[in-house]
Amino acid sequence: MKLAVVSAGLSSPSSTRLLADRLTAATLGHLDAEPQVMEVRELATEIAQHLVTGFPPARLAAALDTVAAADGLIAVTPVFAASYSGLFKSFFDLIDKDALTGKPVLLGATGGTARHSLVTEHALRPLFTHLRAQVQPTAVYAASQDWGEQGLARRITRAGTELAHAMRPAAPHTTPGTAAALAPRSPTGAITSADPANAIRTVPFEQRLAALRAD
Incomplete structure (x- = not known):
């Protein structure tokens, strides 16, 4: 079983990657899966080339294939202008339109203030719903002051548990008779x-x- 992790942080290290790593750990605590992490900032040049030429360079093509082939996805973005980052959106603009259909997806976002805490609901969730993904109920937003707080830890644990359960194969169902x-x-x-x-x-x-x- 494979878990794709997309982090769109622009710095190294970044709080976005930290949140992605903690969500991954929370998921793997309930599921035996192979995580495959992609830093979108490392693909920025290839993304721009693909948008202009219509052809993905090899490294970007491999990342897109990884997301399409995964059994589940964790997608985390920093907040810019009260929404996801342009680089994050550009990456998912290049995903095949059917690649995320029915795929369990856990959403996360990071920002400097709690005022943007609803970005996961008014920006991220509609985007992945449009892509027909199976978006998990709990999305995690982490403001600067949230790190180290028990509330954030509980949300991460709950979100990871939800994704793990969604990724598990369904048990055979036997109807009466x-x-x-x-x-x-x-x-x-x-x-x-x-x-x-x-x-x-x-x-x-x-x-x-x-x-x-x-x-």
Whole structure:
């Protein structure tokens, strides 16, 4: 199972990458998956070339393929002008229109003030809903003053748990009557057991009819 992590922080180190790493750790605490982290700032030149030429350089193509092939995605952006960054948006503009359909996605954002805490809901969530992703209920915004606070830690844990559960394969669902419908049957149509020790003794209809006639 593969987990793609997209961090759009512009500095190194950055709070955006820190949040992405903590969300990844929270997810992997409940799921055995291989994380693949992509720093969008390292792909800035390739993104610009693709936007101009229409052809992705090899490194960008590999990153786009990684996101498309992943079983789940964590996407984290810094806040610029009360929305996601232009570099973050440009990267996801290049994703194939069907690549995120049904894919579990955990959203995160970082900013300098709590006033932008709703950016995950009014900017990020609509973007990924448009891409038909399965956006998780809990999105995490981290302002500068949030680091080290228990509230942020709890939100990260809850969000990671939600993504882990969404990425797990669904258990087979058996509807009422399915077991009987799939049970082995004798040539006469009577349900039998695959295990001889638990076999149900059946009497063909012809034998029962003959017995009644004999009486």
